Amino acid sequence: MDQEQAKSFLKDIINVNSVNPPGNETEVANKLKALFDEHDIETELVEYDENRTNLIAHLRGDKDGPVLGLTGHMDVVPPGENEWEHNPFGAEEEDGKIYGRGACDMKSGLVGCVMAMVSLKEEGLPQSGEITLLATVGEEAGAVGAHQLTEKGYADQLDALIIAEPTYNQMKISHKGALWPQIITYGKTAHGSMPENGINAVRHMNEIIHQILGESFELSYEEDDLLGGPTYSVGVIKGGSNTNVVPDQCFATIDIRTVPSQDHQQIIEQIEQVIETVRKKYPDLKAEIRSLNDQSPVKTSSEDPFVQLVQDVVKESNGQAELGGMTGYTDGSQFIHANKKFPIVVLGPGETSIAHQPDEYVEIDKYLDSINLYKEIAKKFLA
Incomplete structure (x- = not known):
C-alpha cells in the first residue's frame, strides 16, 4: 500500500x-x-x-x-x-x-x-x-x-x-489513572424566605468541598519517576432548582488523576471520612458517592x-x-x-x-x- x-x-x-x-x-x-x-x-x-x-x-x-x-x-x-x-x-x-x-x-x-x-x-x-x-x-x-x-x-x-x-x-x-467521584447531598425544600424550614443541600456540599480543597485533605502516594504525584480538581457543581427554593439536592464531581502507588477504593474511603467529619457540624447531612469513571494507572x-x-x-x-x-x-x-x-x-x-x-x-x-x-x-x- x-x-x-x-x-x-x-x-x-x-x-x-x-x-x-x-x-x-x-x-x-x-x-x-x-x-x-x-x-x-x-x-x-x-x-x-x-x-x-x-x-x-x-x-x-x-x-x-x-x-x-x-x-x-x-x-x-x-x-x-x-x-x-x-x-x-x-x-x-x-x-x-x-x-x-x-x-x-x-x-x-x-x-x-x-x-x-x-x-x-x-x-x-x-x-x-x-x-x-x-x-x-x-x-x-x-x-x-x-x-x-x-x-x-x-x-x-x-x-x-x-x-x-x-x-x-x-x-x-x-x-495516570482517572477517578471521578460524584458526591450528592440531599436536603429538604422550603420557601426561600423561610430557609429554617428546609435543609440546604448546597450549604452541605459547600462544606464538603471546602474540606476537600483544604490543607487537611491529602492523598497518600509515592512519587512516580515519570508521572510525579496525583492531581485533583472540582469539575462540576450543580444544585437547586430556583432562587426562592431551598435546594434539596446538590451534585459535585471531582476529577482525580492517580499514580500507580494509589488505591482508588482508599481514595473513596478518604472522601467518605470527609463527609463524616462534615456530619459532625451538620447532623442532618445526607450524602452519597457514586463513581462516574474509574480508570487504573x-x-x-x-x-x-x-x-x-x-x-x-x-x-x-x-x-x-x-x-x-x-x-x-x-x-x-x-x-x-x-x-x-x-x-x-x-x-x-x-x-x-x-x-x-x-x-x-x-x-x-x-x-x-x-x-x-x-x-x-x-x-x-x-x-
Whole structure:
C-alpha cells in the first residue's frame, strides 16, 4: 500500500462523524473491516450497543509465536462551540497536515496500525506469531469498549500491546489513572424566605468541598519517576432548582488523576471520612458517592525487553527515544485487567497538545512514519 492510499484511507475514516456521544463507531468499524477483507485479513465485530461496534483483526503467521497487540479507539470528542477554519469532518489536507476531529486523537494512530498490518500482509509477513488489532468504542467516555473486550477475554492472549494514542511518535510507558467521584447531598425544600424550614443541600456540599480543597485533605502516594504525584480538581457543581427554593439536592464531581502507588477504593474511603467529619457540624447531612469513571494507572518497567525493543526502533527512526509518561488515561486502563499480564507502550503520530482542540490535525509525515514504526516493531517482535 503506497503513501497516497494510506492518506486517502485516513481521510475516509476522519470523514466519519463518530462523535461520542453517541459514538456511531460501527461505520468506522465497517470501513476497517472492508479494507481488511480486501486483503484477506481475518476480522470479528463485537457489538457494544446500537451503532456501536468494536472490531478485532488477526494477522497470523504460519508458525506459532508471540502475539503483538495494536489498539486504538474509533470515537472522537465533539468539535466544540469555537469556530473551526476547517470542516471538522472534511479531512482537508493543507501544508503537510490533515485536519479534522480525530485526526490527532486518534484516528491517525488507529489507521497507522491498520496500514501497518495491510502492508505486512502484502509482504507475506509475519511468518510466525500474530498481530491482533483491537479497535474500540467509547474510549472518550470511560473506555467502555476496552472494558467489554477485556471482560470477554480478547486481551488474554497478548504478549505485548501498543496503544496508538498521540505521542508525536515518542514512547510513553506509563500514564495516570482517572477517578471521578460524584458526591450528592440531599436536603429538604422550603420557601426561600423561610430557609429554617428546609435543609440546604448546597450549604452541605459547600462544606464538603471546602474540606476537600483544604490543607487537611491529602492523598497518600509515592512519587512516580515519570508521572510525579496525583492531581485533583472540582469539575462540576450543580444544585437547586430556583432562587426562592431551598435546594434539596446538590451534585459535585471531582476529577482525580492517580499514580500507580494509589488505591482508588482508599481514595473513596478518604472522601467518605470527609463527609463524616462534615456530619459532625451538620447532623442532618445526607450524602452519597457514586463513581462516574474509574480508570487504573498504567506503568511498564523501563527494563522490560519489549520496551527496549521499541526504544531501539524509535531511536533508529527518530534519532532519540526518551521514555515518558502521560497525564491522561488510555484504553490501557482496562486492558491491564486482562487475565494475562503484558507490557504496554503508548506510541502514536499525533501531538498531544493538538488533541480536542479546534482545527485538530496530524502531520502527514508523522502519520506515515508511524506506519513504518509499527511495521518494524512487529517484524522484530515476531522474528
